[in-house]
Amino acid sequence: MSQSQGQSQSRSTQSQTQSQTGPVRVPSDRWRLQVVHRTEFRYGGPVRSSYNEARMTPENSSRQTTLRSRVEIEPSASVHAYRDYWGSTVTAFDTHGPHTELVVKATSVVEAGPEPQVVEPVGxxxxxxxxxxxxxxxxxxxxxxxxxxxxxxxxxxxxxxxxxxxxxxxxxxxxxxxxxxxxxxxxxxxxxxxxxxxxxxxxxxxxxxxxxxxxxxxxxxxxxxxxxxxxxxxxxxxxxxxxxxxxxxxxxxxxxxxxxxxxxxxxGPRHVTLARGRDYSDVPPLKGIFSGPRSEGSSVTVEVTRLA
Structure with a gap:
């Protein structure tokens, strides 16, 4: 059966961090944002296996710097990250112990600003x-x-x-x-x-x-x-x-x-970029398949905080 959003080590974690030294001042045209994205799937009984992909890690670009990013999964899962064909960061994970819930929590701190000056347009x-x-x-x-x-x-x-x-x-x-x-x-x-x-x-x-x-x-x-x-x-x-x-x-x-x-x-500074593709099917925040009873539903919350 499939699941999608639209879905340690007792907690499995994939993280990326850009180290800094000394105080950092944020330019007036940039915002520092913390984003906490939590997804929970509930099942009618124990699920035996689950295979998933999360696209919840913000990019680094001329407009945006990801200072910290962490993806946490419950129950414990085998995790690895890679770049997909379109250049987006994917956290792939699978878990095989019986479970009645799957929780994926992504926490990121990003400094974002306006689009950089672009070249002269073509005709x-x-x-x-x-x-x-x-x-x-x-x-x-x-x-x-x-x-x-x-x-x-x-x-x-x-x-x-x-x-x-x-x-x-x-x-x-x-x-x-x-x-x-x-x-x-x-x-x-x-x-x-x-x-x-x-x-x-x-x-x-x-x-x-x-x-x-x-x-x-x-x-x-x-x-x-x-x-x-x-x-x-x-x-x-x-x-x-x-x-x-x-x-x-x-x-x-x-x-x-x-x-x-x-x-x-x-x-601009209020936008945090995660992924790009031809359409939504290339960039869902969370998708996967599982073996077990039918899903009883899911819930998604996103909390955004301006830090500077």
């Missing part, structure tokens, strides 16, 4: 060049979750007019924001882009899938990004707030440009 003719088409082929083809009908694509083309690729990326995200109402519970992890579009409602996953699908149809290489968003810009230092997993998009216009179409904001 549409550059994006159509064979070398670009070959290099970004996987981010140009529609996937099962991102394919959009031609009539919707033409509607977007009419809106864009003579806009260049970079401006078009922002216009597409705003176009999707204007057409899909954010409504929790209106869709699920299997909902595809056209289903969300026709319903006119969805969550960040759906809004990002539609945006990615339209960007690709226009000729812009686009990828799906998973992570977290601190939900309160006005939250005080040390104030813990309830958050949740989040998603946004990036497109290539000479360099990778990121944008959050759910909130129509640039990617």
């Amino acid at each position: 549409w003719a550059d994006l159509a060049a064979p070398d670009v088409q070959d290099r970004f082929g996987e981010f140009l083809r529609p996937s099962r979750l991102t394919a959009m009908d031609g009539s919707v694509v033409q509607e977007v083309r009419d809106v864009l007019g003579d806009a260049g690729p970079r401006e078009a990326g922002h216009l597409v995200c705003r176009f999707v924001y204007d057409h899909i109402e954010y409504l929790t519970g209106s869709t699920n992890v299997k909902t595809n882009a056209m289903q969300a579009w026709e319903k006119g409602k969805g969550v960040c996953q759906d809004i990002s899938h539609v945006s990615v699908g339209l960007l690709r149809a226009l000729g812009l290489p686009a990828r799906y990004v998973s992570g977290y968003l601190h939900p309160r810009p006005s939250a005080g230092i040390g104030q813990a707030v309830t958050g949740e997993s989040h998603a946004w998009v990036e497109w290539w216009d000479g360099g990778w440009s990121g944008f959050d179409p759910t909130n129509v904001v640039e990617i």
